[in-house]
Amino acid sequence: MRLSEFIVHNVDRIVDEWEQFAETITPAAESMNSLALRDHAKEILLAASRDMNTAQTASEQQAKAEGEGPETSPALDEAAASHGELRHTVGFDLVQMTSEFRHLRACVIRLWVASIDTPALSHMQDMIRFNEAIDQALAESTAAYAEQVSRSRDIFLAILGHDLRAPLQAVSMSTEMLERKARLDADAQTYVRAIKTGARHMGAMVNDLLEFVRSRLGSSLPIEPKAMDLALACQVALDEACAGQPDCAPTLHVEGDVQGHWDPRRLGQMLQNLIGNALQHGARRGKVTLTLSGDGDEVTLRVHNLGQPIAEDAIATLFDPLVRSPSEDISQPGTSTSLGLGLFIIKEVVDAHQGRIDVISTEAEGTTFTVVLPRNVKAV
Incomplete structure (x- = not known):
C-alpha cells in the first residue's frame, strides 16, 4: 500500500x-x-x-x-x-x-x-x-x-509602558511640589533637579517603547498636524537637550521659510532623538549643528556632528528597532533612550509625515542626518 x-x-x-x-x-x-x-x-x-x-x-x-x-x-x-x-x-x-x-x-x-x-x-x-x-x-x-x-x-511591553506612566507622573509632580512648597538648600535642589532629569529621560524611554509596540502591532503612527515654526521647535529641543550640559555647544542655522503643518509633539520627539544621538556620539566638546532650509513645498533639516563615523555595514540596519551601536555608551550625556529605539522612532515620525531621511557618515566630514518633510502634511 x-x-x-x-x-x-x-x-x-x-x-x-x-x-x-x-x-x-x-x-x-x-x-x-x-x-x-x-x-x-x-x-x-x-x-x-x-x-x-x-x-x-x-x-x-x-x-x-x-x-x-x-x-x-x-x-x-x-x-x-x-x-x-x-x-x-x-x-x-x-x-x-x-x-x-x-x-x-x-x-x-x-x-x-x-x-x-x-x-x-x-x-x-x-x-x-x-x-x-x-x-x-x-x-x-x-x-x-x-x-x-x-x-x-509586544502586548506585554505595551502594558508595561502604559503602566509605567502613572508612577513616572507621580515622581514628576512630587518634584514640582517640592520645588514650590518646600524650602530646599542648594544640595537638595541639586537632588531634585537630578530626579526631574531622570524622570524626563525615563518618560522619553517609555514613549519610545510605546511607539515601537504600536508599530509592531500593526498600527501606523498617528499624527495631528498643526501650523508650526520648525525653527522654534528646533531651538526648544536644543535648549532641553543641552540643559545641565556645560560642554554642549549647538548651533542653529535657518534659511528661508521653515513654517508648515506638522505634528508638534511628534516632531519634538524626533528632534530630541536626533539631537540626543548627535550629542551622544559626537566628539567630546564638539559642536552639534542644525541647519534648516525651506524651499518650495519642502523643508529640510540637517543634524551634523563630528566624531567616530558610523560603520558602513551598520548603516543598513541603523533605523531597525532594538539595534544599538557597539560603541554606544548609555552613561554619556544626551542619551535619550537605552533601548535602541531612538533612530527607529525618528524613522517612524518621518514616515508618518510622508517625508524621507538619509544619513552620511565619514571620518573626515562627520555624520549628517538629513530629514526632508513636505511643508503641509495631512492627518493620518
Whole structure:
C-alpha cells in the first residue's frame, strides 16, 4: 500500500498515538481534553496525503525543498499554522510543539514500514514526499508559533509602558511640589533637579517603547498636524537637550521659510532623538549643528556632528528597532533612550509625515542626518 493511501486508512490510529504522546507534554497537557490534544493532527495528516498525490517535477521538488516553490497545499499550511497558534495559546513551548511533529513522522513511518511485505522504489519516493509535507507543516507551525510569541511580547511591553506612566507622573509632580512648597538648600535642589532629569529621560524611554509596540502591532503612527515654526521647535529641543550640559555647544542655522503643518509633539520627539544621538556620539566638546532650509513645498533639516563615523555595514540596519551601536555608551550625556529605539522612532515620525531621511557618515566630514518633510502634511 502506498504511503498516502496508508495514512488515509489509518488516520484515526495515528491520531490516537499523537494524542497519547501530546498527553505526556506537561504541564500544558494536564489541563487539556482529548479534542485539544488532538488539535489539527487529522487535518495535517489528510492534507499531507493529498499533497503527496500531487504531481511534482524534479525542479518543483528542489524548489519546495528550498522553501521557494509555489503554494501547492494551502490546506496543509492553514492546518499547521492554526496548530502552531493554538499550541502557543495553551502553553506549549516551541521545543514541545516541534517534538509532536518528530513523533508524528516516526509514528507514521514505523506503522507503514511494518505493513510493507516487499519494499519497492516507489516506497522511497513516498517517504521523500511525506518528509517534505511534514517539514512544510513544521515550518508553518513554527512560523505561526513565533508570530504569536512576538505578539505576546509586544502586548506585554505595551502594558508595561502604559503602566509605567502613572508612577513616572507621580515622581514628576512630587518634584514640582517640592520645588514650590518646600524650602530646599542648594544640595537638595541639586537632588531634585537630578530626579526631574531622570524622570524626563525615563518618560522619553517609555514613549519610545510605546511607539515601537504600536508599530509592531500593526498600527501606523498617528499624527495631528498643526501650523508650526520648525525653527522654534528646533531651538526648544536644543535648549532641553543641552540643559545641565556645560560642554554642549549647538548651533542653529535657518534659511528661508521653515513654517508648515506638522505634528508638534511628534516632531519634538524626533528632534530630541536626533539631537540626543548627535550629542551622544559626537566628539567630546564638539559642536552639534542644525541647519534648516525651506524651499518650495519642502523643508529640510540637517543634524551634523563630528566624531567616530558610523560603520558602513551598520548603516543598513541603523533605523531597525532594538539595534544599538557597539560603541554606544548609555552613561554619556544626551542619551535619550537605552533601548535602541531612538533612530527607529525618528524613522517612524518621518514616515508618518510622508517625508524621507538619509544619513552620511565619514571620518573626515562627520555624520549628517538629513530629514526632508513636505511643508503641509495631512492627518493620518
